[in-house]
Amino acid sequence: MSIAMQIETENAVPAASNPIIEVKGISKIYGSDIVALENIDLAFEEGQLTSLLGPSGCGKTTLLKIVAGLLKPSHGEILVKGKKVHGPGPERAFVFQDFALMPWANVMQNVAFGLKMQGVGKAAREDTARHYISEVGLSGFEQKFPHQLSGGMRQRVGLARALAVNADVLLMDEPFSAVDEQTRRKFQEDLMRLREVEKKTFLFVTHSIEEAVYVSDRIVLLSPRPGRVSQIIDPDIPQDIGPDELRRNDVYLDTVESIWHGIKKYVE
């Protein structure tokens, strides 16, 4: 009951009080007639973890890549800290679905890559990289190459690389979709812990309802063809409970259920 009410009120007031990223009237048209996104208005609040959730083809990855500056929107603009941006910037870092690790470079070189592009000296960038490698739990693997790591470990490298450039916003494109379920759960828990430590803003694309409800402060539900914002949900889950309790929590389960009902009509 309380969830349903929340959804309505949230729909009415999508504006955030302290937005770090604003999406204004974004549309993306591929070719001449394929509308991937239509008139998206969103604001992402500083320090929050927002999920973009929706069935495949709803344009959630497209939206994330537009925010990252990797794709140009057909219409509309992206504001970061109130300033219009035209491409990638130092305040945003991207975590790729397929990890995008350089196979010829070891863990250390991969994690330090972003800093290298910024012109940070070798010693300094390796110090920073070492710190974040241990932060994501990969100490001792610095000299290993991607093909020597498991899928979960590779994505940890991708995460460490994004953390190392000390961006304010982490953009994550289905980061756990290419790893197995056990690794995924462990990863989600680590992400929650990391949020406490790093105090960053996260934008998170996922197709998993459970994952979205579990990790998010706010869930933006997109509907497909054309991609539009269909609902904005703030899961009201008690903050102080552990991961195992949470997965059995009533609010958690009800939120998952209500999102599924909202999304079901788009899935054949």
Add this chain to the structure above:
Amino acid sequence: MSLTHTAEKRIGAARADAPGLIRWLSEFTLIWKILSIALFAGAWELAGRSGFNFSFPTFSDTVAALWEMAVDGSLGAAYLRTLEPLVIGLAFSLIVGISAGIAMGLRHDVEWFSLPIFIVMQAAPMAALIPLVTFVYGIGLTAKVLAVVMLAMPVITINSYKAVRNVPPSLVSMCHSFMGSRQQQILHIIIPAASPMMFAGLRLGVAEGFSGVVLAELLITPTGIGDLITFHRSIANFAHMYATIVSIVLFAIVTVGSLQWLETALFRPEKRSSQ
């Protein structure tokens, strides 16, 4: 008897743990290699002695001829002559071929302009055009260099182009997202990511270059290795002819093989680290 016994014991021990078995086999790879060469030489020797063809020398005669030519200096002199068009031609093919391939991979306008030329060059039997080259460039060094380039460059260029096109787009996006400039993108992502396929083309191109230089020396004017082959054939000195052919084949194999080593040393640290 005792040998079989120890072998059995060793196999038994190796079965207990698989890595042990692999180690046990790998210790013997050198022996296998030597054994296979010995087998080849033996078969050659037998075929030579059977006298099925009057122009087919035995293995031992061929080795003796090779030794004789090495000692009297004729082989060394021939290689010096052959290497000149080969090295110039390959250097030109590598520099121009790789640059053109990368440029076509990176830029659509360059691709539009030059890809058809290289596709035609790759598809056409270039060896058939070598006699035509002499009409324009005569029978000197230029014509022979051109023969090497005509055979070596197309495959090098096309492979470099394909290699650049096949770089995973997410790696390029990754570099872009961390604000890498276009130059950094090419230097740190595209070229290393393309290098395995590029080197595959290089190996093919260098092998083609060897064909080119030998063809030129046989078809244009007999110099160097081509001259040795032609000369010894004309005086029915078949052991020497075969020895020359064997030497150029071995030389080509060693050169192409060392390219593989160079690739691993320069671009593939991940191959070096995994044993």
